[in-house]
Amino acid sequence: MSTESPYWNPKTETLPKDQLRSLQLLKLQRLVDRAWHTSPFHRRLYERAGVTPDKIRSLDDIRRLPFMTREDWMACQAEKPLFGDLITRPQDDAIRYHLTSGTSGRQPLRVLDGRKDWSWIADMWCYGFWGFGIRPTDKVFFAFSYGSFIGFWGAHYCCEKIGTLTLASGNMNTEQRVKQIVEMGVTVVCATPTYALRMGQTAEKMGIDLKKDGKVRRVVVSGEPAGSIPAVKQMIEDMWGGKCGDTAGMTEIGTIMIFECDHQPGGPHIIEDHFIEEVLDPDSGEPVAYGQRGERVVTSFGRGFIPLLRYKTKDLVCKVPHSTCDCGRTGDIYEGGILGRVDDMKLIRGTNVYPRAVEAVVREHSEVEEFQIILSRKDDVQDEITVKVELKPDQVDTWARLQKQLGKDLADAHEGLRFNVELAAQGELPRFELKAKRLQDLRPQYGTRGAPR
Numbered sequence: 271m272s273t274e275s276p277y278w279n280p281k282t283e284t285l286p287k288d289q290l291r292s293l294q295l296l297k298l299q300r301l302v303d304r305a306w307h308t309s310p311f312h313r314r315l316y317e318r319a320g321v322t323p324d325k326i327r328s329l330d331d332i333r334r335l336p337f338m339t340r341e342d343w344m345a346c347q348a349e350k351p352l353f354g355d356l357i358t359r360p361q362d363d364a365i366r367y368h369l370t371s372g373t374s375g376r377q378p379l380r381v382l383d384g385r386k387d388w389s390w391i392a393d394m395w396c397y398g399f400w401g402f403g404i405r406p407t408d409k410v411f412f413a414f415s416y417g418s419f420i421g422f423w424g425a426h427y428c429c430e431k432i433g434t435l436t437l438a439s440g441n442m443n444t445e446q447r448v449k450q451i452v453e454m455g456v457t458v459v460c461a462t463p464t465y466a467l468r469m470g471q472t473a474e475k476m477g478i479d480l481k482k483d484g485k486v487r488r489v490v491v492s493g494e495p496a497g498s499i500p501a502v503k504q505m506i507e508d509m510w511g512g513k514c515g516d517t518a519g520m521t522e523i524g525t526i527m528i529f530e531c532d533h534q535p536g537g538p539h540i541i542e543d544h545f546i547e548e549v550l551d552p553d554s555g556e557p558v559a560y561g562q563r564g565e566r567v568v569t570s571f572g573r574g575f576i577p578l579l580r581y582k583t584k585d586l587v588c589k590v591p592h593s594t595c596d597c598g599r600t601g602d603i604y605e606g607g608i609l610g611r612v613d614d615m616k617l618i619r620g621t622n623v624y625p626r627a628v629e630a631v632v633r634e635h636s637e638v639e640e641f642q643i644i645l646s647r648k649d650d651v652q653d654e655i656t657v658k659v660e661l662k663p664d665q666v667d668t669w670a671r672l673q674k675q676l677g678k679d680l681a682d683a684h685e686g687l688r689f690n691v692e693l694a695a696q697g698e699l700p701r702f703e704l705k706a707k708r709l710q711d712l713r714p715q716y717g718t719r720g721a722p723r
Contacts, residue, residue, distance in 0.1 A: 276532065276597065278393075278400035282543035283599050287592075290600055294546055295329050297571040302326050302335070305577040308358035311346050312338075312577055332546065337555075337567065338581045340522075343379055352380055357575050359384060364575065369418045370521040381420075381521060382575050388427065390544075390572035391525040395428030395517075397541050398529030401599075402515045404458055404488060406433035411451050413461040413469060415703065416440035420521040422460050422492070434458070444472045444703075451484060458488045463496040463506065464706040470509030471639060471662075481511030492517040492526070493705050495626040498537060498607025501633035516607050518585075522578060523570045528604055535595035535603060542601040544571050548580070549589045552612050561605075563588045565612050584612045586624075616645060616711070618655045621687040625709050631679050632657065637665035637672055640699045645711045653713065656690040660699045669693055 277283045285293065303323040305312035316322065319336040326334070346354030353361070364382035383391070404410070410429045414422040416438060429436040437454060439447050448469055451459060459466065466489055473480050480486065489510050491497040497516035506514040516538055519526035527545045528538035540547050549564040550557055558564040566585040570578040586609040592602050610626040617623075625643060632641050640660040648654050657680065661669060673691050680689040700707075 273405050276401065277599070278396045279543070283397070283401075283601070285543065285600055287600055290542055291329055293543055298329070298332060298546065298569065299323070299326050301569070301571055301577060301579060304358065305579060309577055310355040311342075312356070312579070315342075329546075332548070332569065332580065335580050338579055340379065340582075340584075343522075344377060347380060348377070353382060356577070357382060358577065359575050366423075367418065368420045368423070368521055368524075370420075379521060381524065383524060383573065384575055387524060387573050387575055388424075391424040392427035392431055394519075394525040394527070394541060394544060394572065395425045396431055398517050398526055399425065399428055399432060399490070401529055401531040401539070401597075402488060402490065403513075403532045404432065404434065404490075408457045408488075409435040409437065409454060410458040410460065411437045411439065411447070411454070411456040413439055413447055413459060413465055413703075419704065420519070420524065421704070424519070424525045425460055425490070425492075444469055445476060448473045448476060448478060448480075451486065452478060452480070455485045457485050457512075458490065459486050459510065459512075460490045460492075462493040462702070462704055462706070463491045463499075463502050464494060464702045465704070466491055466506045466514070467502070467509070468701055468703075470506065473509070480509055484511065486510045487512040489514045490517060491515070492519065495608045495610050496629055496633075496706075498530075499626065499630045499633060501630060505633060505636070518608050520568075520583065522576075522581060522583075523568065524573050527568060527570070528607070530607075531595065531597045531599065533595050533597040535597075537590070537594075537603045537605040537607055539592070539595070539597075539599050539601040539603055540589075545569065547589070547602075549587055560590055561588060563609065566608075586610045586612050586614075616655075616709075618645070618653050618687060621685050623655065623684060623687070627683060628657065628680065629708070631683050632659070632676070634679065635672060635676060637661050637668050640694075640701065641708065642694070642699050643709045645709070645713055647713045650714065654690060655687070656692055658692045658694045658699065660694040660696065663696060 306323050315336050321334045363384050366383040368381050369378040412422050489506050489512050496502045503514040515530040517526045517529045528540050530538040546569040548567040550567050552565045566583040566587050568581050587604045590603050590605045592600050594603050610624045615622050615624055638659055639662045642658045644656045646654045677689055677691045
């Protein structure tokens, strides 16, 4: 790979749309045939739907295939522990085992991968890293626990393919990570958006100016919708002094399926030579047009152990044409990245509220260090939404003004809905290393963790 090329795979990343669709159809037909013959789980789904591999003659025929859901996958695992009957290869062929990050009280999904899977997983990350300008001369630091969660594992192996110096930090605390980033002259940092902010805040408390004392030129974030919120990205860039780029993946896929290129057109490109990404109305299941919000439904061509066809992700997205960006890639773009979760929406006094939308407003105020969203019910009748705010130590005198302005901004962004805005003490609110969980739903029918009783 020439370091002069902006593409990891120049041929497929710039394929004309008609050729790209032809490639997708060929891969789809092969995948459906393999799933039919090797995965009992998929065979049952397709037989119930009355579809056979020979009926997939065009890309439109993908809609003949039934949806694959997390609930079905979990039920399959529960019925036939540990992995269900989705896997298409003998378990002895596996080299990796990973879990979804999951939510409290729920059994995570378990996945196995083979050697070819992991070569592909790393290659997808190479699309993203190379496209964001990362090169063999870089020093890449992973602020990541290296546990069973898929996280940045694929990105680590991507760096070995690219040839960067790669630094793992699984056993370090935040202060140790900050010190090593500066000491080693790290040029690329990989973290969740929340943890990138936390490391920046920690550096400030340690008396370290990352922009002056460090050499970071790229911050690659993943794992949270905040990665494409402009105010969050600006905060990260102001702290680190480098450009911040978003990526997104899933344990179910095994790797990333979208990445933000160096041109940063306002959202990440879809890796369309390896994925089909449908955007559908969550209720009707019908496709929505460019520029309209809908649910991501993904088909992945790369993983051999577990076929993933028409998987309902519950991610909320808005697809726009590839021509929105002038980088030359022909993969379409998710404007604003992953906008949230279809099932994250909370109804508060008749108004739809998404945590990502709240964060987008809160992060416009640089005085805020951390925040939390709390849902409650007053007198068992009226729902209340409260945003607790922890200020930076040198901003405590701004509270009176900020409380009023933040309340107004939140209401303006939510059809006039009144938010309670409260001040939290220094260090009161939780900090996160992986995915942040800033919403607490304390309403009686939901319980303290937001899960139905």
